[in-house]
Amino acid sequence: MLLSKSCVYGLRASLYLAAREQGEFVPIRKMSDKLEISFHFLTKILQQLTAEGILESFKGPNGGIRLKRTGSDVQLLDIVLAIDGSQLLTECALGLPGCGLKNPCPLHDKWAETRDSIHEMLEKTNLTELVHKGKAENLRLTTEGGFDILFDD
Amino acid sequence: MLLSKSCVYGLRASLYLAAREQGEFVPIRKMSDKLEISFHFLTKILQQLTAEGILESFKGPNGGIRLKRTGSDVQLLDIVLAIDGSQLLTECALGLPGCGLKNPCPLHDKWAETRDSIHEMLEKTNLTELVHKGKAENLRLTTEGGFDILFDD
């Protein structure tokens, strides 16, 4: 798989937050219910994103999680790097150490090109952009439900 | 990681075979030594490729493994599909079931495009092509050694 499950959950949760009112703290329990992700597992992932300064948390009643920056200021790449790290975008396709530093492998040129296109896609796509699209076309963030599930509280 | 370790080992081994004399059976033990892959693990992977009709095996003394078709007739995609299956090229970037069949996710359009570029790269690259390049520039198939390690018996 391109992205780890943790990373995918992180992306789904971030999109969910970006789709809600800016400034509103959303409890993790609510997110885990809506997005059909295990509460405890999601909690851990959100902790990583909070530690990286992408999300912000608040404890106690009326607490929860929200975006720290605006959705248009968070690129998919930020989330992928925070959770999966940079391996996908730096590693050798044949698993050899030091891609780009040492003598390359036969696949290097072609892979570097493909890898750059992945990098560019992640770097140039922000949350708000996807949320607009998702709202307009009622796309899904979960197995069944459309984007509208985010709003029926 | 884009490709599983098994898949990467399968690719390295296939490149090794394509670089050797067509028709020569190479013992797995020799390959595992040259390519620095565990013998038993490599054996399993090669069995998969043999079952898929990409490689051919022969038991007993002077036996081993060789390509069943010519190197120019084996695309990287064949090996990736045989070992990792088609998930990478068919799955939803957000891990939702039924990408392309059901209502898409917000990332679908962008991911489908990126995914196609991966698909195209794997589909249009054959073993012989990479072997030529590898021989000409003495590229590496292993941590340290160059392509020449394939030939000092």
Next chain:
DNA sequence: GTATTTTAAGATAAAAGGGTCTCATAAACT
């Protein structure tokens, strides 16, 4: 200050991927 709501942190368990080992099978040579 006590109860309630919520995140934080860490221990633990289940599942998957990666890797090892053993025995069986086939072919060749003597």
Next chain:
DNA sequence: AGTTTATGAGACCCTTTTATCTTAAAATAC
């Protein structure tokens, strides 16, 4: 035929990822 060389097939183990559970800590409301 028996020994040697080699793949085939399966059981087994280790590590990482994924997921769960338990306890702590913080903030609020009363």
